[in-house]
Amino acid sequence: MFSRKELKKAILTSLWFVFLTMPIMVIKVDAIERTIYWRWLNSLYMAVGVFTVYLLIRLYQHRKNSRQSQAGESGPSVGFLHRLLQNPRQRLLLFAVVGAVVVIFPHFTSTYQVNVMTTALMYVMLGLGLNIVVGLAGLLDLGFVAFYAVGAYTYALLNLHYGLGFWAVLPIGGLFAALFGIILGFPVLRLRGDYLAIVTLGFGEIIRLVLENWGEFSKGPSGISNISRPGFFGIELPLEQAILYTYYLMVLFVIITIFVVNRLQDSRLGRAWIALREDEIACQAMGIDKHKTKLAAFSLGAFWAGIVGVMFAAKTTFVNPASFTFLESAIILSIVVLGGMGSIIGVIFGALILILLPEYLRALSEYRMLAFGAILVCMMIFRPQGLFANIRRHYHYHKKDSSEHDSSGQDFPKSQPS
Amino acid sequence: MDYFIELLFSGLTRGSIYALIALGYTMVYGIIGLINFAHGEIYMIGAFTAFIVATVLSIYGFPLLAIVIIAGLAAVVWASSYGYTVEKIAYKPLRHAPRLSPLISAIGMSIFLQNYVLLSQTSDFLPFPALIPDFAFMEPVAHIVGSTDLAILVTTVVVMLILTLLIKFSKLGKAMRATSQDRTMATLVGINVNRVISATFIVGSSLAAIGGLLIASHIGQINFYIGFLAGIKAFTAAVLGGIGSIPGAVLGSLILGLTESFATGYVTSDYEDVFAFTLLVLILIFKPSGLLGKAANQKV
Numbered sequence: 001m002f003s004r005k006e007l008k009k010a011i012l013t014s015l016w017f018v019f020l021t022m023p024i025m026v027i028k029v030d031a032i033e034r035t036i037y038w039r040w041l042n043s044l045y046m047a048v049g050v051f052t053v054y055l056l057i058r059l060y061q062h063r064k065n066s067r068q069s070q071a072g073e074s075g076p077s078v079g080f081l082h083r084l085l086q087n088p089r090q091r092l093l094l095f096a097v098v099g100a101v102v103v104i105f106p107h108f109t110s111t112y113q114v115n116v117m118t119t120a121l122m123y124v125m126l127g128l129g130l131n132i133v134v135g136l137a138g139l140l141d142l143g144f145v146a147f148y149a150v151g152a153y154t155y156a157l158l159n160l161h162y163g164l165g166f167w168a169v170l171p172i173g174g175l176f177a178a179l180f181g182i183i184l185g186f187p188v189l190r191l192r193g194d195y196l197a198i199v200t201l202g203f204g205e206i207i208r209l210v211l212e213n214w215g216e217f218s219k220g221p222s223g224i225s226n227i228s229r230p231g232f233f234g235i236e237l238p239l240e241q242a243i244l245y246t247y248y249l250m251v252l253f254v255i256i257t258i259f260v261v262n263r264l265q266d267s268r269l270g271r272a273w274i275a276l277r278e279d280e281i282a283c284q285a286m287g288i289d290k291h292k293t294k295l296a297a298f299s300l301g302a303f304w305a306g307i308v309g310v311m312f313a314a315k316t317t318f319v320n321p322a323s324f325t326f327l328e329s330a331i332i333l334s335i336v337v338l339g340g341m342g343s344i345i346g347v348i349f350g351a352l353i354l355i356l357l358p359e360y361l362r363a364l365s366e367y368r369m370l371a372f373g374a375i376l377v378c379m380m381i382f383r384p385q386g387l388f389a390n391i392r393r394h395y396h397y398h399k400k401d402s403s404e405h406d407s408s409g410q411d412f413p414k415s416q417p418s
Numbered sequence: 419m420d421y422f423i424e425l426l427f428s429g430l431t432r433g434s435i436y437a438l439i440a441l442g443y444t445m446v447y448g449i450i451g452l453i454n455f456a457h458g459e460i461y462m463i464g465a466f467t468a469f470i471v472a473t474v475l476s477i478y479g480f481p482l483l484a485i486v487i488i489a490g491l492a493a494v495v496w497a498s499s500y501g502y503t504v505e506k507i508a509y510k511p512l513r514h515a516p517r518l519s520p521l522i523s524a525i526g527m528s529i530f531l532q533n534y535v536l537l538s539q540t541s542d543f544l545p546f547p548a549l550i551p552d553f554a555f556m557e558p559v560a561h562i563v564g565s566t567d568l569a570i571l572v573t574t575v576v577v578m579l580i581l582t583l584l585i586k587f588s589k590l591g592k593a594m595r596a597t598s599q600d601r602t603m604a605t606l607v608g609i610n611v612n613r614v615i616s617a618t619f620i621v622g623s624s625l626a627a628i629g630g631l632l633i634a635s636h637i638g639q640i641n642f643y644i645g646f647l648a649g650i651k652a653f654t655a656a657v658l659g660g661i662g663s664i665p666g667a668v669l670g671s672l673i674l675g676l677t678e679s680f681a682t683g684y685v686t687s688d689y690e691d692v693f694a695f696t697l698l699v700l701i702l703i704f705k706p707s708g709l710l711g712k713a714a715n716q717k718v
Binding site: 012015016017020021023024025027028029031034035036042062114140142187188190191192194195196198201202203205206209210213248267326333334337340366367369370372373374375376377378381384 | 463466499511512515518526527541544563653661688689
């Protein structure tokens with residue numbers, strides 16, 4: 001299966017990694033007690049692990065090569081889920097099942113599970129919001145969490161000082177975040193992709209640092225507590241009911257988000273975004289206003305983040321700057337990248353996998369961030385389109401018989417999504 | 419006046435550390451046009467390796483000079499190995515991918531390395547041994563300029579000189595400049611571009627490791643997160659000077675270091691990091707090509 005050369009290379013690679021991880025994984029020193037722990041076992045694990053992974057990657061490449069040489073150039077493979085979604089009846093069935101599960105779910109599990117699910121749904125929304133910016137418009141935004149923070153703090157502060165309720169602040173928080181998006185986006189969006197990423201990262205950090213240091217305004221690192229939960233027609237709900245209520249609210253929001261993003265994708269604006277992502281210059285030549293279009297994506301994404309921010313503040317009833325670090329942005333980005341940029345189903349699954357998996361596999365939660373980093377790298381290398389790639393619309397030209405061919409003048413290509 | 423000079427020197431010290439890291443960014447950007455997001459982590463790994471080696475050696479009772487040399491060498495060797503490996507794993511397969519792919523991969527690598535160090539070492543701040551002794555001849559001015567400041571400045575100047583010589587006169591330096599001008603053309607005239615790129619990562623990582631060693635012994639503590647902030651600031655410096663330009667990176671770093679030092683000294687120290695980020699945002703908005711960079715016209 002593997003040639004001797006490959007095995008030799010695998011051994012050399014694993015030796016290289018043993019050398020590489022030598023000081024950091026093997027030696028642990030206690031500078032105060034002046035003791036050294038030698039953890040040689042780690043080296044062994046490393047060697048075996050790298051050896052196996054190397055061979056697995058080779059195997060994957062072999063299979064890919066042989067499949068390619070067999071099948072030649074084949075069209076994009078359509079996943080099971082996509083096929084399911086294309087058939088209207090099956091789609092309806094799928095939606096019904098998912099809907100039923102979502103509705104029944106809280107009645108069979110503990111409040112804790114409901115809480116976890118609500119968090120996961122929040123990430124679904126955040127992911128869908130970032131998906132507009134990164135997936136559709138192709139603008140890498142590393143400071144997405146800043147808008148989330150703006151939304152959360154808008155609600156926290158308005159609630160603290162003016163006693164405004166959840167429903168009143170929800171649009172304000174979203175609009176405020178969108179305003180921030182416009183303020184930042186206006187000068188910054190002329191920059192090329194990678195610069196934009198760094199500026200947004202810097203902006204995210206500025207927001208966090210300001211929130212941390214401007215004590216009189218935001219109460220500093222200790223944060224704001226006792227924020228009111230979402231109101232239910234003026235009735236004060238007991239805690240358990242309130243959690244349930246938040247959950248259903250979140251489900252509703254996610255459904256609205258999915259609907260809006262789905263419609264946006266096929267709108268004039270959505271097409272302009274995708275065109276812009278593919279080729280800016282060609283897009284401008286087609287008469288699309290580059291700045292306006294980018295700004296629309298940026299502020300819409302920010303709007304969504306702001307809404308989720310308000311939701312977050314209302315759900316946890318407590319905000320502090322520590323919730324809005326760069327890592328949060330990285331998690332949201334991982335969700336979008338893992339699921340598949342531009343793909344709604346992908347983002348939903350991405351969020352559910354990345355948020356729920358570490359929650360249920362407690363042992364793994366320590367390795368969560370490690371895995372996120374690895375996911376970003378591996379996805380880029382092995383599957384840049386994500387788990388559930390966004391299927392682009394294809395337009396097929398159905399050739400008719402040659403006798404009919406020249407007679408029909410209005411022989412438009414039949415357009416159908418495939 | 420003393421205060422001013424103190425701030426001046428602390429600014430220069432900061433600036434030279436930033437310069438050591440910023441050079442790695444700027445060299446990599448010059449050659450493959452990628453913001454090597456994981457570069458700050460290489461710097462952190464350099465500092466950690468130096469910490470581990472230095473502590474082990476000091477427990478075994480080595481003399482100070484030997485510790486400095488061995489720890490420095492270890493930091494350089496391991497950091498450059500990491501730099502080389504990161505390039506091979508995360509960037510090389512993506513050389514012809516769309517622009518955002520290697521950047522996302524770099525961010526992933528950065529998060530991965532941070533957590534790798536966090537999990538295999540600790541999340542606490544670790545006390546870094548003082549590697550640079552107090553020189554006797556610095557005694558009269560010790561209240562203004564510390565010995566470590568002087569050591570950092572001298573080391574940086576020496577390293578810069580070596581780097582300049584390397585790039586100006588060596589065969590490798592010539593190959594690097596050729597590759598950064600036009601990669602395809604460089605391949606055509608028989609330059610092994612992959613090797614040049616690897617060499618660039620190794621040189622950049624070595625510089626970062628030296629920076630890591632110096633700053634860690636200057637500040638006296640390290641943890642797994644130091645690379646993030648230092649990386650962003652060094653990147654700011656590189657952009658300020660004009661990314662891709664080596665003298666620009668040094669100039670930008672010194673300006674950033676002095677700005678931070680004076681701003682924290684005379685204005686407020688609460689917003690120390692905000693200054694750097696604001697500066698970054700402002701430069702990118704008003705002069706994205708930086709002070710010494712060439713404004714690249716995009717051709718269709």
